[in-house]
Amino acid sequence: MSVAARLPRWADVALLPAVTVASAFVVAGLVVLAIGQNPLEATRILLVGAFGSWEGLGYTLYYATSFMFAGLAVAVAFHAGLFNIGVDGQAYVAGLGALAVAHALGFLPAPLLATATVLAMAAVAAAYALVPAWLQAKRGSHVVITTIMLNYVASALMGWLLVRVFIEPGQMNAQTSRLPPGSDMPEFWRIASWLGADAPKTPLNLSILLAGLAGVGVWALLWRSRLGFRLRAFGANPAAAHYGGVSSTAITLQAMAISGALASGLAVNAILGQEHRLILDFTAGFGFVGIAVALMGRGHPAGIALAALLFGTLYQGGEELAFDMPSISRDMVVLIQGLVVLFAGAMENAFRGPLAAAIAGFGRAEPPAPTSVAAETRADG
Amino acid sequence: MASWLDLVYLLASTLRLSTPLIFACLAGLWAERSGVFDIGLEGKLLISAFAAAVVAGATGSAWAGLAAGIVASILAALVHAYASIDQRADQVVSGTAINIAADGGTALLGNALFSQGGRTPSLSGAERFHDVVLPGADVFSGVPFVGPVYKFLLSGQSPLVYAAFLVAPLTWWALTRTRFGLRLRAVGDNPAAVDTAGVSVRGLRYRALIVCGALCGFGGAYLSVGQAAFFLPHMSAGKGFIALAALVFSNWRPMRALATCLLFGFLDALSTNLQGADVPFVGAVPVQFFQALPYLLTIVLLAGFIGKATPPKAGGRAYVKER
Numbered sequence: 001m002s003v004a005a006r007l008p009r010w011a012d013v014a015l016l017p018a019v020t021v022a023s024a025f026v027v028a029g030l031v032v033l034a035i036g037q038n039p040l041e042a043t044r045i046l047l048v049g050a051f052g053s054w055e056g057l058g059y060t061l062y063y064a065t066s067f068m069f070a071g072l073a074v075a076v077a078f079h080a081g082l083f084n085i086g087v088d089g090q091a092y093v094a095g096l097g098a099l100a101v102a103h104a105l106g107f108l109p110a111p112l113l114a115t116a117t118v119l120a121m122a123a124v125a126a127a128y129a130l131v132p133a134w135l136q137a138k139r140g141s142h143v144v145i146t147t148i149m150l151n152y153v154a155s156a157l158m159g160w161l162l163v164r165v166f167i168e169p170g171q172m173n174a175q176t177s178r179l180p181p182g183s184d185m186p187e188f189w190r191i192a193s194w195l196g197a198d199a200p201k202t203p204l205n206l207s208i209l210l211a212g213l214a215g216v217g218v219w220a221l222l223w224r225s226r227l228g229f230r231l232r233a234f235g236a237n238p239a240a241a242h243y244g245g246v247s248s249t250a251i252t253l254q255a256m257a258i259s260g261a262l263a264s265g266l267a268v269n270a271i272l273g274q275e276h277r278l279i280l281d282f283t284a285g286f287g288f289v290g291i292a293v294a295l296m297g298r299g300h301p302a303g304i305a306l307a308a309l310l311f312g313t314l315y316q317g318g319e320e321l322a323f324d325m326p327s328i329s330r331d332m333v334v335l336i337q338g339l340v341v342l343f344a345g346a347m348e349n350a351f352r353g354p355l356a357a358a359i360a361g362f363g364r365a366e367p368p369a370p371t372s373v374a375a376e377t378r379a380d381g
Numbered sequence: 382m383a384s385w386l387d388l389v390y391l392l393a394s395t396l397r398l399s400t401p402l403i404f405a406c407l408a409g410l411w412a413e414r415s416g417v418f419d420i421g422l423e424g425k426l427l428i429s430a431f432a433a434a435v436v437a438g439a440t441g442s443a444w445a446g447l448a449a450g451i452v453a454s455i456l457a458a459l460v461h462a463y464a465s466i467d468q469r470a471d472q473v474v475s476g477t478a479i480n481i482a483a484d485g486g487t488a489l490l491g492n493a494l495f496s497q498g499g500r501t502p503s504l505s506g507a508e509r510f511h512d513v514v515l516p517g518a519d520v521f522s523g524v525p526f527v528g529p530v531y532k533f534l535l536s537g538q539s540p541l542v543y544a545a546f547l548v549a550p551l552t553w554w555a556l557t558r559t560r561f562g563l564r565l566r567a568v569g570d571n572p573a574a575v576d577t578a579g580v581s582v583r584g585l586r587y588r589a590l591i592v593c594g595a596l597c598g599f600g601g602a603y604l605s606v607g608q609a610a611f612f613l614p615h616m617s618a619g620k621g622f623i624a625l626a627a628l629v630f631s632n633w634r635p636m637r638a639l640a641t642c643l644l645f646g647f648l649d650a651l652s653t654n655l656q657g658a659d660v661p662f663v664g665a666v667p668v669q670f671f672q673a674l675p676y677l678l679t680i681v682l683l684a685g686f687i688g689k690a691t692p693p694k695a696g697g698r699a700y701v702k703e704r
Contacts, residue, residue, distance in 0.1 A: 141683035149676035156673035331488035338482025346464040346475035
């Protein structure tokens with residue numbers, strides 16, 4: 001990292017992510033060509049599916065809400081130098097918080113019950129994220145390995161609970177009974193109907209406002225608070241942060257707890273917003289989309305919001321595309337997701353050098369940094 | 382667990398379930414002993430399983446399928462190598478990218494090619510690996526105790542099962558008894574020292590990742606052309622991650638990796654066998670418990686409560702020459 005070519009700030013913030021993401025789409029377009037379809041036509045169907053109707057838009061934003069939470073969760077941990085691959089598992093167990101509190105406090109009036117349920121879900125997810133955090137801080141187990149393992153543990157645990165313990169009596173499907181309606185995050189079509197208006201029925205619900213608030217909150221936390229400064233300092237240079245008085249144990253626990261709490265938003269959107277009951281695998285792997293979203297958004301809430309919207313578009317539009325072009329299944333979106341992680345995450349430095357050279361080639365922008373280029377060639381040897 | 386024969390069947394199924402784990406785990410071992418983390422084992426298993434099934438179906442030869450699986454998996458390993466060695470990318474990000482892209486890409490192409498929701502057509506005859514019948518398996522099967530062991534355990538396995546059991550000692554031998562292996566382990570612990578001795582860190586790590594890709598190729602091909610007779614989307618079902626757990630559990634040692642994979646394979650076989658059955662003193666044990674057990678054991682081990690995990694010292698970091 002230290003020897004990567006320097007870019008002017010505007011290029012670093014806007015151009016580089018645009019180029020890496022565009023590359024992912026070019027590769028995806030070549031795959032579409034190889035399958036024997038027209039990539040431009042595919043893109044058109046995808047965009048119409050995602051934005052061409054109020055219904056499509058509702059679904060696009062519903063997906064984007066989940067991805068926003070997942071991306072923020074990954075990003076907060078990333079700023080502290082921790083790779084939280086466990087967002088999916090943390091969101092999954094957050095469902096238990098919903099089950100416990102929504103039923104136990106079912107007597108509360110609607111807004112209070114929903115608030116209490118959301119907080120309980122955040123607490124459960126944060127607690128689940130604290131396990132790998134504590135293991136890393138105190139026992140030296142790498143958080144990447146433990147969060148992967150805990151995803152599978154969560155999946156087994158929830159599978160058992162849903163199939164054997166909390167299954168709705170008389171149900172064949174592994175799902176719980178409906179949560180008390182007071183815990184619902186109201187859908188927008190429901191709100192519209194209260195106001196006497198008619199809106200298409202989509203799962204888009206108030207969680208999207210929560211996601212926006214979470215985005216602002218994460219920005220304020222990271223760049224406007226003492227904890228955020230410590231967190232970023234620890235991520236940038238743990239030794240220096242330690243010297244500056246940052247406790248590695250405390251910061252690891254705090255970062256992972258916040259990350260886990262954000263992960264629960266995905267469950268809030270899916271459970272309180274749409275399903276209103278726990279079902280098997282309700283996270284649908286969206287926690288992993290968070291990795292692509294966080295990398296593409298470069299760890300900044302504004303970028304994450306854009307990236308979440310892009311992936312929301314892909315998920316909703318991809319569904320329409322699979323309908324119109326059966327040879328391009330929804331798995332296309334997962335492939336694009338992987339390519340985005342590859343190009344925006346892993347290969348970024350490969351784009352950095354040529355971009356810096358291109359910008360310098362346009363003259364006057366910024367002189368090339370000869371030392372860094374020389375260092376790069378030497379380091380490759 | 383009624384009879385001797387049941388136990389033999391259980392052990393035979395352990396061997397079959399362990400085989401992909403052994404290949405993937407040793408693949409990870411090669412990568413990580415050279416200092417490159419590879420959480421992309423799962424993705425490489427899938428890519429290889431897909432390529433093997435498609436090519437075996439197209440050519441009519443399981444061996445061609447195996448070769449295709451190995452080549453495809455090596456290509457994926459080279460992407461990881463380029464990103465993490467040359468571009469000094471975060472190795473976890475690079476591995477994750479391969480896992481996700483493989484998951485989506487294989488299902489997409491499988492669906493586009495065969496329009497069966499990603500499943501490839503069933504393989505039959507020479508298109509898949511058949512069980513090797515050792516001489517006299519039937520003749521001796523009547524011999525008490527030893528007969529069934531010979532017939533169902535030692536004989537009657539896919540060629541790739543035998544290969545998996547050869548790869549572990551070979552890996553041990555190559556890593557501990559050859560010059561290449563010594564250098565490879567050194568590059569995982571102290572790349573600067575290897576560099577100072579005039580040996581290319583980059584070259585060694587590339588070679589380690591190619592071996593890693595080849596071994597994942599065997600494991601993936603076994604899934605689709607050995608164990609099953611088709612490719613199914615997501616058919617690796619977390620085996621790459623169990624292999625990763627086994628790698629940590631075995632403390633990055635080849636023969637222990639073999640033993641750990643057998644243990645995890647045994648748990649898997651047991652969970653299928655015990656489904657719905659009552660275990661003495663405990664009652665019915667949920668199948669999910671056995672699914673989670675390898676991961677729980679690894680977490681406990683990693684935390685240092687039983688034994689201690691000591692990964693290669695330079696693992697996960699790109700090597701940058703000092704300036």
